Amino acid sequence: MTMEALKIERRGAVLEVTLDRPKANAIDLETSRAMGEIFTGFRDDPDLRVAIITGGGPKFFCAGWDLKAAAGGDAVDGNYGRGGFGGLQELRGLNKPVIAAVNGICCGGGFELALSADIILAAEHATFALPEIRSGTVADAASIRLPKRIPYHIAMEMLLTGRWFDAEEAHRWGVVNRILPADRLMAEARILADDLAAGPPLVFAAIKEIVREAEDMKFQDAMNRITRSQFETVERLYRSEDQLEGARAFAEKRDPVWKGR
Structure with missing residues (x-):
């Protein structure tokens, strides 16, 4: 190489x-x-x-x-x-x-x-x-x-x-x-x-996977895949420390600290 x-x-x-x-x-x-x-x-x-x-x-x-x-x-x-x-x-x-x-x-x-x-x-x-x-x-x-x-x-x-x-x-x-x-x-x-x-890496990952996979799908089909936990990055986001950190930072009126986990 x-x-x-x-x-x-x-x-x-x-x-x-x-x-x-x-x-x-x-x-x-x-x-x-x-x-x-x-x-x-x-x-x-x-x-x-x-x-x-x-x-x-x-x-x-x-x-x-x-x-x-x-x-x-x-x-x-x-x-x-x-x-x-x-x-x-x-x-x-x-x-x-x-x-x-x-x-x-x-x-x-x-x-x-x-x-x-x-x-x-x-x-x-x-x-x-x-x-x-x-x-x-x-x-x-x-x-x-x-x-x-x-x-x-x-x-x-x-x-x-x-x-x-x-x-x-x-x-x-x-x-x-x-x-x-x-x-x-x-x-x-x-x-x-x-x-x-400086942004939330798990959110970026979810955005990119959804955009990529849903490109040729009907809207409702794509939404169904999300609700049925069929996007790995979305599921990882929803079960992450960062998801909780985002909510806490908003409630505490401070900038979030994203860890990517």
Whole structure:
């Protein structure tokens, strides 16, 4: 497993992952497998509560699949490692918040990586595209996720034409949460991450599991699963010290102290 392409920093309960593979921060199979190990470790580490994913350098967040590596033998359907491409797209049981700090060009698999996060912050100069159509392949994860996130016709235009759009348009369609000056992007991402890290981890876990599992369910079916104790994270929350702590803190008019148990 290579780590040269990835810079990892732990700040208390926050994990920062910087994809740093000049020129374009593209992801080959080896890097994807390394990212899978990192995000699996994040998922399983009780001391880590929030992750930030960003790109190295001022120009690229991530250009997606490394076509040069593909030309050299990396198969597009090869072993991406745990969590699928980039370690996030298919990582099971990831019940902690992930923030994507998009610091530049975000296209193809890089855009899909950002869509795998829970919150997306973008620098003012960030641009987005799904250009797979031009190289005769399919943006598979984006084809699943994007039409569920933004208006269908806008998503289909992006998928079918591969056209580029800027941060303002991405914000207008709800692809990104906020646009920030480039020199403030990481500072604001860290403020947000620290705020989330101070929150109730068991509640966050329950939210993520419910949202993920209920995505294709009818409302009442999802509610029935909750009332029948069929969401593990919800049951853990309801039987936790944190559940009692929240009620006590409210009654005592103080800030709660979350322990994640």
